[in-house]
Amino acid sequence: MPRTILVTGGGTGMGRAIAAHFAAAGDHVVITGRRPGPLKDTADAIAGPGTVRALVCDHTDPAAILRLAAELPDRIDVLVNNAGGNTDFDADGATDLAAYARDFRANLDANLVSAAVTTRALADRLAAGGAVIQIGSIAADQGAGAYGAAKAGLASWNVDLARELGPRGITANVVSPGYIADTEFFRDKLSDERRERLVAATATGRAGAPADITGAVAFLASPAARHLTGQVLNVNGGAHSTR
Numbered sequence: 692m693p694r695t696i697l698v699t700g701g702g703t704g705m706g707r708a709i710a711a712h713f714a715a716a717g718d719h720v721v722i723t724g725r726r727p728g729p730l731k732d733t734a735d736a737i738a739g740p741g742t743v744r745a746l747v748c749d750h751t752d753p754a755a756i757l758r759l760a761a762e763l764p765d766r767i768d769v770l771v772n773n774a775g776g777n778t779d780f781d782a783d784g785a786t787d788l789a790a791y792a793r794d795f796r797a798n799l800d801a802n803l804v805s806a807a808v809t810t811r812a813l814a815d816r817l818a819a820g821g822a823v824i825q826i827g828s829i830a831a832d833q834g835a836g837a838y839g840a841a842k843a844g845l846a847s848w849n850v851d852l853a854r855e856l857g858p859r860g861i862t863a864n865v866v867s868p869g870y871i872a873d874t875e876f877f878r879d880k881l882s883d884e885r886r887e888r889l890v891a892a893t894a895t896g897r898a899g900a901p902a903d904i905t906g907a908v909a910f911l912a913s914p915a916a917r918h919l920t921g922q923v924l925n926v927n928g929g930a931h932s933t934r
């Protein structure tokens with residue numbers, strides 16, 4: 692039976708790859724993002740047999756999430772809280788204390804509060820046997836200012852969510868990527884030198900690809916992973932180990 696999958700931030704990068712995977716499996720996928728352009732391009736480009744529907748939503752805005760919820764079906768099988776990124780890339784460079792606080796909160800809003808509020812708004816519709824999957828980051832374990840703190844908070848909040856949803860037969864896990872190429876994450880701010888360092892840190896000797904993340908998300912959403920919840924699944928080519 693086709694499932695309904697919501698992939699936040701599904702217009703580009705990993706979210707786009709995740710949406711394409713579920714659509715190829717025959718599921719009904721909804722993708723969201725703030726910019727209509729990439730959403731439409733992605734919805735047009737992804738082939739079936741499933742469907743892809745694009746809806747504009749800023750997941751840092753509770754009112755926008757309520758408007759999104761009104762457009763969504765009553766049953767959601769899989770929620771992928773993928774929207775986010777390091778908002779410092781878009782900061783204006785101001786260094787006073789008020790700007791520091793504003794920029795810090797922007798990362799918390801984009802990566803942590805967005806996922807929590809989206810999940811809260813849709814919690815009643817999550818179906819038994821379903822899954823909530825957060826896209827975390829290696830930055831949670833390695834430190835990356837407010838961005839890393841936000842992703843670490845995401846993993847902590849996910850533990851609580853797993854306990855809340857577990858009795859309903861719904862799992863909650865974090866997929867935590869290392870460096871993944873072919874996304875808009877770094878804008879134009881990734882130097883060749885930093886890219887080489889990120890690849891050199893892996894055991895696999897390569898950058899991750901969006902398809903690497905898709906595989907982990909698909910597994911966590913599958914019947915094979917029904918007793919796997921409250922966990923962080925690191926997908927980083929060995930760049931960081933929990934052992």
Ligand SMILES: NC(=O)c1ccc[n+]([C@@H]2O[C@H](COP(=O)([O-])OP(=O)(O)OC[C@H]3O[C@@H](n4cnc5c(N)ncnc54)[C@H](OP(=O)(O)O)[C@@H]3O)[C@@H](O)[C@H]2O)c1
Nearest residue numbers: 700703704705724725726749750774775776871874875876
């Ligand atoms: N690429 C990496 O190396 C890497 C590593 C670890 C973790 N991650 C995480 O992976 C996730 C996916 O990022 P990506 O690498 O695939 O980069 P990406 O191509 O920039 O994708 C992020 C997507 O999220 C959307 N988005 C951002 N803020 C949003 C908001 N407030 N409301 C709705 N949509 C929003 C963006 O679209 P709009 O701008 O149109 O809203 C974009 O489509 C992010 O959570 C990121 O932090 C990335």
